[in-house]
Amino acid sequence: MAEAENEDIRSRIRTIPDFPKPGIQFRDITTLLLDPEGLRLTIDRMAEQVEAPIDLVAGVDARGFLFAAPLAIKLGTGVLLIRKDGKLPGATIAEEYALEYGTDRIAIHADACAPGANVLLVDDLIATGGTARAAVRLLRKAGATVQQAGFVVDLPDLGGAEALREDGITVRSLVAFEGD
Template structure:
């Protein structure tokens, strides 16, 4: 299995994206590496305690991680998308990001009451996206049993916000700053 430092070395930093002053942590280079991708999925799966019914993956990079993790955990995959992208009846949540606002949605009937759900995304920054996903799952009657990320930007406080909301949050690596 790849170590945390080996995985971290596969993440590239793109300065001034999507706007000046932001250091974008790009996991696409990690996803391209078959050993790194497998190591990341194995490490995320190993951090999960107890059965999971659904992995709630947040658009878009969260889909790549969530699909692989759902298969590894023997769970279904719940897609949480930008509002307006899903057919059928949906519920939606507005949220703030570190550089704007957005809205997430999921199918209203996607989560059975009491289902054990793990929220997954590639990165946690301020926590706005993850908290919106948590609120959606809870509104649908699901039990959020945790959240998993490849990258945490701890200086932006997202993990602390999830923990304050009662969510066990685990990331494979941290990058200081924003």
């Protein structure tokens, strides 16, 4: 879907200048989440972008969960939670990724998906792509087939969507904000 067709979604996303530090234009989806019509439109349009078949929708901790669950209901699939390491109670597998200063880890339950399951990765926003790329590696380590990722917002100047494409992922987003 052309981004111009999603101006109604874009207009529901608030920009907060200089957060969390000077020079950053924070794209705040809480205003979109507060709007029932905006949220419904977002889920409907994200679902329209998905190429079937999908067995699971994987949501990235934590805002990705807000879009993964209703999207999974619409697509008739289950939801796979990608959590910060140490937050899941059972046996897990994890993947480390680089942060600006240091590293972090994300994890899934070791039995979260069957080998060969077609998994759609979902999050609210794609920026540098570090977390999303780690999520793809983690899901593939678990035996999943990951070929698609969906985001509400893309910040293309930060290169994350392009990096995911280099990893063989079809990346779709509803809106993009340049210059961030």
